[in-house]
Every structure is written in structure tokens, then in C-alpha cells.
Amino acid sequence: MSTSTDNALDNCRSVYELSQRFFFEAAHTLNRTIETEGSLRIHGHTYEAEVTVAGQPDPTSGMLIDLGYLRSEIARVKEMLDHRFLDEVQGLGSATIENLCAFIRAQMADSVPGLCAVMIERRASGDRCVLRWTR
Numbered sequence: 001m002s003t004s005t006d007n008a009l010d011n012c013r014s015v016y017e018l019s020q021r022f023f024f025e026a027a028h029t030l031n032r033t034i035e036t037e038g039s040l041r042i043h044g045h046t047y048e049a050e051v052t053v054a055g056q057p058d059p060t061s062g063m064l065i066d067l068g069y070l071r072s073e074i075a076r077v078k079e080m081l082d083h084r085f086l087d088e089v090q091g092l093g094s095a096t097i098e099n100l101c102a103f104i105r106a107q108m109a110d111s112v113p114g115l116c117a118v119m120i121e122r123r124a125s126g127d128r129c130v131l132r133w134t135r
Contacts, residue, residue: 017116018064019052022074028086028095042085045122047097049104052117070112077107097122101131 027044051074057064086095092103097120104118116135121128 014056015054016057016064017052017054018067018070019050019117020067020070020074021048021050022078023048024078024082026081026084026086026095030095046124047081047100048119048121048123049100050117050119050121051104051108051112051115052119053112053114054116055114065112065114073108073112077104080107097127097129098131101129105131105133 024047025044026047027042029042030039032039051070053065053070055064080089081100086092086100089095089103091106093099100120101118104120105115108115108118114135117130117132119128119130
């Protein structure tokens with residue numbers, strides 16, 4: 001016997017999202033027109049990053065992506081950023097949180113199926129940027 005709730009669920013298109021967070025410490029400078037004194041000097045932040053994968057779980061494994069694989073890809077990208085001077089990271093450009101989102105996306109897009117969002121946050125200063133896209 002089917003209920004109206006079951007019928008409503010049958011008509012919905014469901015998408016799973018799976019996220020993994022990681023942290024890195026890094027220093028940089030930033031050339032800007034406001035608050036320039038501190039920004040032009042080398043300074044550092046604790047960054048919190050989150051990558052999100054979306055799609056349907058594999059019917060055999062039941063997983064959207066194996067978290068072990070996702071963690072290994074995160075470790076590869078984290079190695080490029082953690083305890084680094086971001087001004088010297090090839091392909092990053094100006095070390096803004098927007099560019100960090102784009103950089104992580106570029107580094108993981110080919111190796112992480114279903115990657116759909118990257119978030120960078122600096123909690124101490126209240127800054128957060130999310131880059132989302134659809135396929």
C-alpha cells in the first residue's frame with residue numbers, strides 16, 4: 001500500500017552530496033587598496049577548506065565516492081598549500097579565498113568525479129567563499 005508521502009518521494013529527483021573538510025596553514029601578501037599596511041606584509045591564516053561531490057551512489061558499493069580515495073586527493077592538494085608561501089604557488093595567482101577555491105577545483109576536477117563545490121573559510125576573520133557549479 002502506497003501513501004501520499006511515498007508518491008511525493010517517488011516524484012522527486014534526489015541527489016546526494018558528500019563533503020570532506022580539511023585545514024591548512026599558509027602565509028601570503030595581498031596588494032589591495034584598503035587595509036594595505038597589514039596586507040602588504042607577509043601574514044598567515046588558518047584556512048578551512050571543504051570539497052563537495054554530488055551524484056548518485058554506485059549501486060554495487062553504495063558509495064558516491066570512496067572516502068579513502070577522496071582523502072588521498074585532498075592530501076595531494078593540501079601538500080601544495082599547507083605551510084607554504086601562497087604567493088609562490090604555481091597557478092594560484094593572487095592568494096585570495098576566491099582564487100584558492102578556483103585553484104582547488106582545478107587541481108581536483110579531473111580526478112574527483114562529481115566534484116561540484118569548493119569552500120574556503122578563515123574563521124578567525126569571518127571570511128568565507130563558496131564556489132559551486134553544475135555539470
